[in-house]
Amino acid sequence: MATVQAAPFLSTVVTALCRHLDQHGPAALATWALSQALLLRSVAEAQSHGEATGHSNFEESTEAVLTLECTECSKPCRSQTEKDLHTKRTGHAAFRDKTASAAPLDTEAQVKEAASAMKEDGEPTASTAPDAEVEMVAPEVDAALKQQLEDMGFTANRAMRALHGSGAAGVEAAVAWIMDHENDADLDEPLLVPKGAPPKPKLSAEEARKHAEEMIRKAKERREKEERELERLREAERIRAGRELLQAKRQEDDLKLKRNIEERRREKAEDERAREKIRAKVDEDRRARRRKMGLPEELTEEEKAAEAAKAAEKERAKVANAFVPIKPVTQISRLRELLVGMKKRYASEDERVKTCWSTLLKYIGNVARDPRQDKFRRIRQGNAAFQARVGGLEGGVAVLELLGFARQAADDALVLPADKVNLELLQAAGGLLHDACTNPFFGAL
Structure with missing residues (x-):
């Protein structure tokens, strides 16, 4: 009877059955009854019920054991109470009565079979004084190994439990056993075993070594598994905390933005109310002055037209003042290329080049100071001084042409038309020429 041998509460059930058998006989045992309001028909059912629920308290009942089967779901019911509960839960009300066709009870044979199985396992039965007390003593372990632990x-109780549990295979095996059972609630409690119980078989040196290695391996695997699980939990907690922190920061930024928007809206409304008060005060002052002067409080059409013209003039002035001239970047870049090329071309005639640049700077300065003077905007190419200073160097005339001067075939002169004068270009060119004249490293790079 494997089921009887595996039942953890076998001793209690069989002892009670045997005592009931001695007192009432086999006939009365057929009516063995309820555990937690459940009718049991046999010892096997009592064992199954105890294994599933942990119940071990059984008492006699005189209620007849029925065998009712639901016609819809085939659920068996052993009593009227079970039938009523099944009907209440499922709504099924039709049952078949199979009590007469059920197998007859033979609890006496079952009790004898269970008692025989218990006797084979060394368990106490009714014939072997089940109520006799067994003396419990401390197990015998190696004193030297216990002292080492x-x-x-380690405490004495823990060391004794470790040596007894590991089969006295050595200190390493005992330590591994402690690590494997460190969460046991009774680890530090005194260990007692039945007196006269055979000691655990002594292992050989090789078996002890293998046993210790196996326990150490299991303890190491368990520790590594716990460390991995702990690391996983830590990583999950770190991710959760980071996500919550990021979410909190986003919420704080959103609230801050909303507060700023609300603050600006409130400030704008307050400014508008203040301006409205100022306008009302100005209008009231204007009306008071007009009344004092004997004029009507409201402006006449002519005065309104004059006010509109004045406002338009202010707007035009505002637009004019806001104009930012665009620097002639392209022409200045081209001018720099011309000046650098002249310096490289006449590298051995540095003074001649500087004389040309200073002359060009003087021409540009005259036009920029007074662009209405025709004499400043006209240069005769046949002039000996011009030829010696500017015209005799390649690139000198090109600089003037880049600034707007054009050749006139009639008298071979360079003329800058009044409508082509670009003060921004002339000022930028003047700055570049001044830098070329004063900077000894101009054009070196």
């Missing part, structure tokens, strides 16, 4: 910091 105590020297390592």
Whole structure:
């Protein structure tokens, strides 16, 4: 009877059955009854019920055991109470009565079979004084190994349990056993075993070594598994905390933005109310002045037209003042290329080049100071001084042409038309020429 041998509460059930059998006989045992309001028909049912629920308290009942089967779901019911509960839960009300066709009870044979199985396992039965007390004593362990464990910091009870549980395979096996059972609630409690119980078989040196290695391996695997799980939990907690922190920061930024928007809206409304008060005060002052002068409070059409013209003039002035001239970047870049080319071309005639640049700077300065003077905007190419200073160097005339001067075939002169004068270009060119004249490293790079 494998089921009887595996039942953890077998001793209690069989002892009670045997005592009931001695007192009432086999006939009365057929009416063995309820555990937690459940009718049981046999010892096997009692064992199954105890294994599933942990119940071990059984008492006699005189209620007949029925065998009712639901016609819709085939659920068996052993009593009227079970039938009523099944009907209440499922709504099924039709049952078949199979009590007469059920197998007859033979609890006496079952009790004898269970008692025989217990006797084979060494369990106490009714014939072997089940109520006799067994003396419990401390197990015998190797005192030297126990002392070594105590020297390592383990308590005496823990050391004894470790040596007994590991089969006295050595200190390493005992330590591994402690690590494997460190969460046991009774680890530091005194260990007692039945007196006269055969000791655990002594292992050989090789078996002890293998046993210790196996326990150490299991303890190491368990520790590594716990460390991995702990690391996983830490990483999950870190991710959760980071996500919550990021979410909180986003919420704080959103609230801050909303507060700023609300603050600006409130400030704008306050400014508008203040301006409205100022306008009302100005209008009231204007009306008071006009009344004092004997004029009508409201402006006449002519005065309104004059005010509109004045406002338009102010707007035009505002637009004119806001104009930012665009620097002639392209022409200045081209001018720099011309000046650098002249310096490289006449590298051995540095003074001649500087004389040309200073002359060009003087021409540009005259036009920029007074662009209405025709004499400043006209240069005769046949002039000996011009030829010696500017015209005799390649690139000198090109600089003037880049600034707007054009050749006139009639008298071979360079003329800058009044409508082509670009003061921004002339000022930028003047600055570049001044830098070329004063900077000894101009054009070196």
